[in-house]
Amino acid sequence: MVSIFVNWLLVALTLVSVSPSEFGAARRATIKRIPSQVATGDIQAFSTSNQAGLDAPRLSAVNASSFNWWYFDAFSPDLDKSLVVVFFTTLGSAFPFVPTSEVVTQVEIYATFPTAPSPATSGDFVGSGAKFQGAPDLSTYSISVDSPANGISNTIPDAEGTVDFTIFGSRLKFSGAAYHDQNWGDAPFPTTVASWYWGHARLGPYALVWFSYLPRAGPERVSSYIAHDDGTVLAAGCTADAVRVRPTGQYPPTQRSGYPSGFRVDFRLADGRTLNVTVRAESLIADAGAVYGRWMGGVEGRLDGGRMITRGKALFEQYVMVA
Template identity: 25%
Template sequence: MLLPPSSSLYVNSTVQVDTTVGCEAYDRPYIPSQNSTTYEWWYFDAVSADGRSSVVLIPFSGPIVGSHYPQFLLQIVTPEGEIFNQLIEYGPKGIMYVSTIGDGSSGVIGDGDFVWVGKPDLGKYDLKVDLERYNVTGTVTLISAADPFVLCDEIGPGAATSDFWFLNWINLMGDAVAVVDLKVGDERVAFTGNGYHDKNWGPVHFRQYIHHWYWGHGRAGDYSVVWYKMVTYFGTIKSGAWVSKGGQTVVSACVEDNSVDVVPFGNNVTIPPNRPNDTNNIEGFNIAINGGEEGDLYVFVFEENVWTSGYAGTYARWIGNLTGGRIGGEWGSGVGVTEQMGPFVGPS
């Protein structure tokens, strides 16, 4: 499937939003034609093995942080702790192409500002940044260490993402080996570490429905982990977690109770968050997962090294250290990335 330039992508009418993931390529565009409310993005990140450097790359369309035309969001944390944030909006003549071979996607946004090439089996993604006007260039390579999955459903031909229809989510790389070689101005940001790739899409902006959302991923020893907790304005709580050990999935849970819980900690942390970006006093997150086939309990602790404020104060992101494992078993340590989105303003 191929997305044409945005001038022919955008339509002033109702559009089809696909929520069945297994009938075509997993990493395909799920909204081939966009209107003024729909959105879709491909998310990639990498964090260094010491948990102090990172890169996040998000090509997307839709009014998530700007207009409904193609945009590219880039964030880099350097080894010295400097933070580079850049949002590029391409306007009605902006170009964003996405094609698929097998289950993998390849795409380009702008005049080659960001290019990604995915293998048909989702085993590897090669990313290239060429933003000379912002003095940022280089490459990121992600080599998968986990099978794709859909939270709240089994991956396969009939898998669906419609559990929360306003925020569809498929995970293409829950964990990956990352090799990063970027140049930011005169500084080189080069590291190996953990990588990740997922994608989201929906018919309307999720801020109308979600009060706040915790999400993150990481690696702790032999464990690869993805977690989230979503709280809506209508009193619904949905949490989920995916845990893999040595490449084998041991937990894939989607619940509406506290059997999967994500709780921030720190000095005077407010739960639930009471204002946008009420985050710089958060020191980490406790993640408890009771969802193993044998009723096992898994506990992970994320401790932040670097806090970054997200776009327009609507989310925050941390990179840091992750420790944990199965209660009664051997624990491991590593690094991860986590976010708080919201609280948003709610229904209008």
């Protein structure tokens, strides 16, 4: 497998969100155009869903110490192909994983091919025409990139994704598990985050999402989601006992800990049962050294100590900001 990374700088990012009216029937569209220039002065971060809709921007503006991004991914059942697209509104001063630039509107694409694509170089393009569009009921999202050169809101915890991209002349086409969320903050990421574990998986009839965030100060914060393939949601919460995520090796981690070989994820369902899952880090698909890694890998687990469920698949990541 070979992974490639491409970054674009956008002139502006225009977002259209749709929310119910006060009577819950008609819907109205709200359009917000986020300029590429950084704002000066204080801004406001919205911690709850507002009238603009669940997936609307969570910042009143983007200054040098804030970040907001919309994340989309999909991976193939055989784990040899994946696509991750992230629409950022931030600067490197707030989120140091984006390329250094004075432009706050950026798009990053990470693609994993089963074999090496045609030789190419990556670059930055202004006015690239990259966009995403969601249906009013959030049932589908469409992502397109029209370029000749080429806080957490869990909006779509599990979906069927269809990918058909041509990147540097090589076609990436597959169907598989897909996911979408939004993240934001009003303070620089490295000053607030010590470690961060997130992932989503399919295991037997279950769709899983886990998130564990250890802040620089204060207790661990978590959230989880489990749904059966019949549509029943078995867990969706952010209480302290909702999920426990631990890497193989040292916890809390530091940048000297190295990458883990996997994770143990223990979920508590709404009815009190437990789902204990082991996730294996098999394919490293994004690598920023000691501070960040993203993987695909296998999953197995037991529901309330019952039979072992095997052959699950996952895509997951970690940030480690403590030296």
